[in-house]
Amino acid sequence: MSDDYLRLRSPELSAALQDDVPVIICLGAIEQHGDHLPVGTDTIQAEGLARKAKEVLDARGIRLLLGPSITFGLRQFPSEAPRDRVGTVSISSGLFQSLVKEVANELIRHGFRRLYLLIGHAENDAPAQLAAKELSEETDAVVTTINWLVVSGRLNKGSSAFSSPQGHGGAGETSRMMVLLPDSVDLRAGKAFYPKRYGETYEGADPPYVGGAVGRYKTPPDSFSSDFAGIIGSPEESSAEAGVRLIDMIGTWIADVVEFEESIWKGPPRLASRV
Structure with a gap:
């Protein structure tokens, strides 16, 4: 039987409730990703990583329901996109937080009690954290955020296939999209670009949404050229x-997180050394 929420009939979802299956909700965006990637990149990546995590969990005998995705996210930070480009469709942080809570509350109303919010768009992280906190305070459900963007660099440390750091629309995202939706990628249109001062840093200088300690939300002068x-x-x-x-x-890291979190609520922890 499929564990994709949108493909299941009502009796099958009732059976998943009886089996106490957790739900993962992908929090994506509709956002320009250069001339070479589709505007749905963040949502497509999150869904692909959730499917990979489910595949890993299936092999471990743990079910995970792929819940309905939220495809609208916050506007890009100016540090990543100082000028608007055609394609992005954003919503406000307040509306996003409310939307996450509304969707989660509907699942909780039906009886699902463990929800995982998978961050697929960095700007969604802060309001998703607040939504998870409030849902956990206001209901008897356990709502957990998972932000793979924060740990991807550490997971990849020492084994990167790329010669230089990669950011928005760079080689990391492009490589993943070449697997998840290859026909949507036009490598000929993807030209390398690095802002001035890129890579000049100090301890903790990365922004909070990728695990750093310094939240700078205006673009330094002359960082981005006209091209x-x-x-x-x-x-x-x-x-x-x-x-x-x-x-x-x-995907394996996400599966490790879910397995460990599930063990907290359903039995003794088993993966402390791997998470």
């Missing part, structure tokens, strides 16, 4: 082989 096309990185370094490895690595 900026929504990319930070070098898409030409992308490959499907790198994409497979990244999806396996991140």
Whole structure:
């Protein structure tokens, strides 16, 4: 039987409730990703990583229901996109937080008691955290956020396939999309770009949404040239082989998190050394 919420009939969802199956909800975005990637990249990546995590969990005998995705997210930070480009459809942080709570509350109303909010778009992290906190306070459900964007660099440390750091629309995202939706990628249109001062840093200087300690939300003067096309990185370094490895690595980490969190509520922890 499928464990994709949108493909299940009502009796099958009732059976999943009886089996106490947790639900993962992907929090994506509709956002420009340069000239070479589709505007649904963040949502497509999150859903692909959730499917990989489910595949890993299936092999471990743990069920995970792929819940309905939320495809609208917050506007990009100016540090990633100082100029608007056609394609992005954003909503406010307040509306996003309310939307997450409304969807989660409907699942909780039906009886689902463990929900995982998978962050697929960095800007969604803060309101998703607040939504999870409030849902946990207001209901008897356990609502947990998972932000793979924060740990992907650490997971990949020492084994990166890329010669330089990669950001929005760069080789990491492009490689994953070459696996998840290859026909949507046009590598010929992806030109390398790095803002001025990129890589100049100090301890903890990364922004909070990728695990750092400094929240700078205005763009330093002259960081972006007039030919900026929504990319930070070098898409030409992308490959499907790198994409497979990244999806396996991140999807397995998500599965580890879910298994450990499930063990907290259903039995003694089993994965402390792996998470």
